[in-house]
Amino acid sequence: MSDFESSLxxxxxxxLVRARVERRKKAVAGKRRKRSLPSAVVTSPTKxxxxxxLGNSLVGYGDNISIENMAIIENLITMSKLEANYEVPGNKDPKAWYHAFTKCLEDLGCFVPDKGYTKYSATSLKVAMDNVMVDIVRAAVEAAKAAxxxxxxxxxxxxxxxxxxxxEPEAINLLNIGAKSAEGVRLSTIPCEQMSNGIILVAIAAVDHQGGGNDGGVLFVDWKTSSLDIFHGKSFVTFNPARxxxxxxxxxxxxxxxRKEILVKRFRRRK
Incomplete structure (x- = not known):
């Protein structure tokens, strides 16, 4: 598994981490912090x-991941999202945001082998956004399966x-708040699992969609994609929690x- 660990x-x-901490300290020094929306839930993860x-992302855990590793991956993802928001503000360049996000993951010690960002081609003229997300995550999974x-x-x-x-209507509403707008939205579904050797495995799917309207209702669940140009970044990520x-x-x-710059709402995946 050493081939799938960070070389740092x-x-x-x-x-690298301390440099990011110091840079953010300097950025807010002498400035009045804007009041941020409070987290909906601040408890630690549970089974x-x-x-x-988590902001404009949806995180789900597999059956084997430990509670401790849930907390670790949440911290890695949260810091990487916050850094990307800081480096690429204003929801204006999703591709640059995605690369800033994955670069921070790498600085934190994650192994990110593929950071490609391309136009999405659907096999159907009218497919639901959640199916698009599943397709993109599946592509990330396919990249990892052979190895x-x-x-x-x-x-x-x-x-x-x-x-x-x-x-979960409340969770959907918070996802809407995190996404903010139709143009250039970055939506991520992030499934996480722990392998038998203890390594955390994550699939990352980031999407931005531009143009057209929305033929459905609730963002992410009911939107149709027939009139949208969809671009996506996909990768698998590994992290050794021992580090x-x-x-x-x-x-x-x-x-x-x-942390409170990102909204959080926990819910039960296993129904």
Missing amino acids: STSERID ELDALV IPGAAVLSAVTNSTLDALKK YAEIRADIEEYLGEH
């Missing part, structure tokens, strides 16, 4: 509440997380200042 040394990762809305045993389970996690979301302790303090310092 401990000292390199610590330096029962094993899916969550990583057990990767196929992420497709099932994606399906069950989307199905559970449709039964997290080295950067935990710096990440938690960062998140202590900025």
Whole structure:
């Protein structure tokens, strides 16, 4: 599994994380912080509440991932999203945002082998947005399956997380708030699982859609894509949680200042 771990040394990762922390400190120094929306739920993850809305992302956990590793991946994703929001503000360049997001994941010690960003081609002229998300996640999973045993389970996690979301009006509403607008929206479904050797495996699917209107109702669940140009980034990501302790303090310092910039709502994936 060493081929699917970050090549950064401990000292390199610590330096990169601390540089990000210091840069954000300087950015807010002397400025009055804007009041951010409070998190809907601030509790730690549990096996029962094993899916969550994290800003404009939907995260779902597989059956094997530990609660500790749920917390680790949430912190990695949250910091990477916040850094991407900071580096590419205003919802104006989803491609640049996606690359900033994956670059931060790499700085934190994740292995991200593919950061491609291309136009999405649907096999049907009229498909639901959630099916598009499943297709894109499946493509990310396919990239991992040949090399990583057990990767196929992420497709099932994606399906069950989307199905559970449709039964949670409050979670859908928070996802709408996180997405904010129709043009250039970055929506991500992020299924996560823990492999038998302890490595965390994640599929990343980022989408922006432009033009047209919306033929359905609720964002992400009912939208149809026949009149939209859809672009996407997809990859699989791995992380060895044994390496997290080295950067935990710096990440938690960062998140202590900025976590509430991202809305959180936990819900039950297994219905």
